[in-house]
Amino acid sequence: MAATAKKAAAVKRAASARKAAAPSRKVAAATKKAAASRKAAAATKKVAVSKKAAAPKKAAKKSTPAKAVAGKAASAKATPTKITPAKPPRNESHTALVRRARRINRELGEVYPYAHPELDFENPFQLVVATVLSAQTTDLRVNQTTPALFGKYPTPEDLAAANPEEVEEILRPTGFFRAKTKSVIGLSKALRDDFGGEVPGRLEDLVKLPGVGRKTAFVVLGNAFGRPGITVDTHFQRLVRRWQWTDQTEPDKIEAAIGGLFPKSEWTMLSHHVIFHGRRICHARKPACGACPIAPLCPAYGEGETDPEKAQKLLKYEKGGFPGQRLNPPQSYLDAGGIPAPPLGAPAPGAVVPGASAPGAPVPASAGPAPGSPAREAG
Numbered sequence: 001m002a003a004t005a006k007k008a009a010a011v012k013r014a015a016s017a018r019k020a021a022a023p024s025r026k027v028a029a030a031t032k033k034a035a036a037s038r039k040a041a042a043a044t045k046k047v048a049v050s051k052k053a054a055a056p057k058k059a060a061k062k063s064t065p066a067k068a069v070a071g072k073a074a075s076a077k078a079t080p081t082k083i084t085p086a087k088p089p090r091n092e093s094h095t096a097l098v099r100r101a102r103r104i105n106r107e108l109g110e111v112y113p114y115a116h117p118e119l120d121f122e123n124p125f126q127l128v129v130a131t132v133l134s135a136q137t138t139d140l141r142v143n144q145t146t147p148a149l150f151g152k153y154p155t156p157e158d159l160a161a162a163n164p165e166e167v168e169e170i171l172r173p174t175g176f177f178r179a180k181t182k183s184v185i186g187l188s189k190a191l192r193d194d195f196g197g198e199v200p201g202r203l204e205d206l207v208k209l210p211g212v213g214r215k216t217a218f219v220v221l222g223n224a225f226g227r228p229g230i231t232v233d234t235h236f237q238r239l240v241r242r243w244q245w246t247d248q249t250e251p252d253k254i255e256a257a258i259g260g261l262f263p264k265s266e267w268t269m270l271s272h273h274v275i276f277h278g279r280r281i282c283h284a285r286k287p288a289c290g291a292c293p294i295a296p297l298c299p300a301y302g303e304g305e306t307d308p309e310k311a312q313k314l315l316k317y318e319k320g321g322f323p324g325q326r327l328n329p330p331q332s333y334l335d336a337g338g339i340p341a342p343p344l345g346a347p348a349p350g351a352v353v354p355g356a357s358a359p360g361a362p363v364p365a366s367a368g369p370a371p372g373s374p375a376r377e378a379g
Helices: 002-062 094-111 124-133 139-152 156-160 164-174 177-194 214-224 234-242 251-259 264-280 308-312 331-335
Strands: none
Touching: 094 264, 124 139, 124 177, 124 214, 139 164, 156 177, 164 177, 214 251, 214 264, 234 251, 234 264, 251 264
8 A cells, every 4th residue: 555655656756747847848949949040040141141242243244234325525435335226026016116206205305405496596587587598508507697697687578678699698608599599588578578577377378488398387387486397307307217217208208107106296396306316416427326325226226336436426516515506506505515606707616726627617608518517418
C-alpha cells in the first residue's frame, strides 16, 4: 500500500515537472523563431540594398539616348548618339496618322514657342505687300527693303499713284523687281478702287488682288486678321512629305490633306512651327538630322547629317547663333535668344572683316542670295 502511494507520488511529481518545463520550451521555441525571422529580414534587406546599388549600372546599359537638342553656337559639343527613327506602318490608319502628326506639332511647339511670321509689318497692307515681295527671295531681304518702300508710300493710295520706275529702284534688291512692282502697284489700285483702301479679310476677296494667291491670302488672314489658315510654302511642302503626312505634291491638295489632320484653330501656328523648323534645321539639301529635336519621331531621319557635331554647324538663325530674318522681331523671340537682322547695308552682328561674307551678313543689292541662305525657299 505504501509502495503504491510512493509510486503515485513520483508520477505526480514527474507530471508537475513536465508541466513546469513546458512554458520554458515554448519561450525557447518562440525565441528561436524570432531570431530566424530577424535573420531572414536582414538577408532580404541586404539583397534589396545590393540590387538598389546595382540598379544605376543596369539602367545605364538599357537607357535610351536622349533626343538631340539644337543648342546655340556657344553650347557644349553634343555626344554622338544612336537614334532609332520612327517608321510608320505601310497601312497606317487615319487615326494613327492624326496622332503621329499632332505629336510632332506638339514637339515643335516646345522647340519654337516663339514661332511667328518672319516678315516685318505694322498693318494688313504692309503684310500683303511684303508677302507678295517675298516670292523667290528671303524674308530677310524683304524686311531690309520694305522700310524704304513704306516710308515713301505708306498707304494703298500712295503706292497706287507711285511712279513705277521709282518703285522698281526700291524693290531691286528683292529680285524680279519689275514684275513685283507691277503686282504691288496693281494690288494697291485694287484696294483703292474696290475695297476703299482697306485690305479685305475674306479669302475670296484677297485672291482677286494682283499677285495674291491662296498662300499669300492665308498668311494675311492668319497673321493680320487672326483667321486660321495653312501656309503651304516650299518648306511646308518638303517637311510634311518627309514626315509622311501626305504624298500630295500640289499646294492646294497638300493644304486640304494637312487641314484634315489638325483642328482649324491650330492651322496658323502649325504653319509657323513647320516653316521655322524647315528654315533652321530640316533644310532641303542638308538636313541637320543629328541636331534635330524631333529626330526620334521622324521617318526620314538619316537623309541629312547624323553626326551631332557636324549637324550643329548646319543650324541657321537663332539655333546656330546667327541673326534672324526680322529687323523688328517679337519680344518673345528676343527673350528666347533671337538676334534681330541688320538693316540693308549694315554689317551683321559678329562680322569681323568689313566686306567679308560672314554668316547672316547682308548681301549687296546687286548680288544674289547669301551662300547657305534659304533663298528661293521663302515661299
